[in-house]
Amino acid sequence: MIIEETRNNRDFHRNGHRPVPGTLARASSSGGEHINISFEFFPPKTEKMGEALWQSIQKLESLNPDFVSVTYGAGGSTRERTHQTVARIVKESSLKAAAHLTCVGSDKAEIDEIAREYWQAGVRHIVALRGDPVGGLGAPYVPVDNGYAYASDLVTGLKNVADFEISVSAYPELHPESLNWDDELDNLKRKIDAGATRAITQFFFSADTFMRYLDKALDAGISIPIIPGLMLQPNYRGLTRIAKLCYISIPDWYHNLFEPLDDDPQTRLLLTASTAADLAAQLRAQGVEHFHFYTLNKADLAFTTCQILGVKAQNTRAQKVVT
Numbered sequence: 384m385i386i387e388e389t390r391n392n393r394d395f396h397r398n399g400h401r402p403v404p405g406t407l408a409r410a411s412s413s414g415g416e417h418i419n420i421s422f423e424f425f426p427p428k429t430e431k432m433g434e435a436l437w438q439s440i441q442k443l444e445s446l447n448p449d450f451v452s453v454t455y456g457a458g459g460s461t462r463e464r465t466h467q468t469v470a471r472i473v474k475e476s477s478l479k480a481a482a483h484l485t486c487v488g489s490d491k492a493e494i495d496e497i498a499r500e501y502w503q504a505g506v507r508h509i510v511a512l513r514g515d516p517v518g519g520l521g522a523p524y525v526p527v528d529n530g531y532a533y534a535s536d537l538v539t540g541l542k543n544v545a546d547f548e549i550s551v552s553a554y555p556e557l558h559p560e561s562l563n564w565d566d567e568l569d570n571l572k573r574k575i576d577a578g579a580t581r582a583i584t585q586f587f588f589s590a591d592t593f594m595r596y597l598d599k600a601l602d603a604g605i606s607i608p609i610i611p612g613l614m615l616q617p618n619y620r621g622l623t624r625i626a627k628l629c630y631i632s633i634p635d636w637y638h639n640l641f642e643p644l645d646d647d648p649q650t651r652l653l654l655t656a657s658t659a660a661d662l663a664a665q666l667r668a669q670g671v672e673h674f675h676f677y678t679l680n681k682a683d684l685a686f687t688t689c690q691i692l693g694v695k696a697q698n699t700r701a702q703k704v705v706t
């Protein structure tokens with residue numbers, strides 16, 4: 384009985400929904416049928432970038448993602464642009480949109496007001512985060528006066544504003560400020576107790592890293608879906624810089640592949656799609672069925688990665704007219 388429950392819970396994590404008997408067998412024989420995807424974008428800085436992003440969103444809409452999310456700049460610097468982007472997605476596309484929101488840069492009253500504005504604009508899903516220290520990654524974190532201190536406090540506050548669907552972060556290689564795995568998983572549990580129903584992970588490069596994390600989460604009694612976050616960053620130098628600050632390990636094979644390609648952005652682009660799709664395929668072989676892509680607004684890269692993975696484009700706009 385205990386073994387069966389644990390197995391079912393494991394399937395629940397990996398599939399992102401309650402296990403359906405035979406799901407894995409069908410998925411492996413039907414080529415892409417049971418893959419769920421979601422995409423993260425960042426808010427555009429200029430009108431021109433805004434139009435480029437909008438074309439990207441329309442292209443990726445055809446892949447029928449579960450949801451798309453829009454980041455919130457460090458210290459709340461993109462408050463207006465995040466709102467405008469998410470509100471436009473809700474209004475003008477068939478996509479379900481999630482707004483990222485952090486505790487940094489605003490007190491509780493201001494955050495609650497932002498949340499109310501999202502609810503009024505028809506946004507029902509928030510990715511609730513603490514945010515990085517004002518001094519940048521690695522600097523000491525100091526909560527805002529009268530603010531939400533941590534993501535778990537923000538989740539509680541958001542649930543008091545309205546009945547949002549709430550996703551939170553998870554860290555397969557520990558958050559840099561976490562003392563140990565108990566500390567890490569206790570924090571995720573606090574966020575779930577406050578009302579979060581999905582976790583999206585920090586990016587990582589090894590399927591084993593993610594699967595080991597799932598096992599730890601299960602052993603800690605965590606049963607919400609944990610969605611692997613896959614990074615689509617062809618800028619290898621930038622990626623290694625961020626990975627180091629976030630304590631994310633990059634395997635030797637990845638360094639060996641990308642290091643000689645500084646002057647060859649085209650090959651880096653192709654390899655980024657291929658390595659991300661390969662990582663997703665390895666996870667899929669172990670039963671994972673939902674993948675969250677950090678697109679960095681590069682729609683072609685995200686689209687190609689999904690094609691390799693077997694996610695087929697559909698004519699969503701035409702379907703909308705027919706139904």
Ligand SMILES: Cc1cc2nc3c(=O)[nH]c(=O)nc-3n(C[C@H](O)[C@H](O)[C@H](O)COP(=O)(O)OP(=O)(O)OC[C@H]3O[C@@H](n4cnc5c(N)ncnc54)[C@H](O)[C@@H]3O)c2cc1C
Nearest residue numbers: 454455483512513514515533534552558560561570583585
């Ligand atoms: C999927 C995803 C999306 C993201 N999107 C954005 C974004 O849009 N904008 C942005 O600025 N950043 C974003 N980030 C980065 C995130 O803001 C940073 O990683 C940040 O450092 C931590 O945020 P968190 O929500 O994970 O924090 P928390 O879950 O609050 O945890 C942060 C650390 O504090 C510790 N902690 C928690 N509660 C307490 C407590 N009560 N006392 C002491 N310690 C505690 C935790 O153990 C952990 O080590 C994202 C990260 C992920 C994984």
